[in-house]
Amino acid sequence: MPSFDTPVSVGAFALLVFAFAVKQLGADFLLQNTWMAHGKDRASAWLLPLCAHTGLHGLGTLLITLPVKPALWWLALVDFAVHTAVDRGKGLIGQRTHFPPTDTRFWWLIGIDQFLHQVTHIGLAAILAVA
Numbered sequence: 555m556p557s558f559d560t561p562v563s564v565g566a567f568a569l570l571v572f573a574f575a576v577k578q579l580g581a582d583f584l585l586q587n588t589w590m591a592h593g594k595d596r597a598s599a600w601l602l603p604l605c606a607h608t609g610l611h612g613l614g615t616l617l618i619t620l621p622v623k624p625a626l627w628w629l630a631l632v633d634f635a636v637h638t639a640v641d642r643g644k645g646l647i648g649q650r651t652h653f654p655p656t657d658t659r660f661w662w663l664i665g666i667d668q669f670l671h672q673v674t675h676i677g678l679a680a681i682l683a684v685a
Contacts, residue, residue: 567683570618574675577614582671585610595645604645608637615678623685629678640670 586607593603612634619629644667653660 562680562683567679570622570679570682571676573618574615574679575672577611577618578668578671578675581607581610581614582668594641595648597649600642600645604638604642608634608641611637619682622682626682626685629681633674633678636674637671640667640674 590603590607594600594607596603612630615633616627616630619626644663647663651659651663653663655661
């Protein structure tokens with residue numbers, strides 16, 4: 555593999571990616587309650603549970619960003635917006651398809667959701683690493 559000359563420490567970038575992965579685990583699995591999980595996927599009255607859930611993501615990003623580069627606090631708003639769009643999209647697809655957990659496509663949908671979140675986190679980590 556060719557060598558890339560970069561001013562970014564690989565260790566610092568890896569630590570940021572790890573921090574975002576921990577944030578994702580916490581916000582999507584450890585801190586998300588039933589009200590958020592089921593509420594954000596409803597056909598109506600979904601906005602409050604969705605924003606409560608994606609607010610956890612934004613808060614997590616803020617907690618990662620402030621010690622690294624406080625001037626980039628707005629990345630928390632970016633993460634909030636991206637998570638809101640991705641999670642609402644997953645909810646709408648779930649409403650239309652009604653895939654049961656026994657259907658492989660149910661797991662594809664969850665996998666695509668998590669993939670998009672991790673790609674977002676890699677981008678946020680890259681922005682912070684070069685800041």
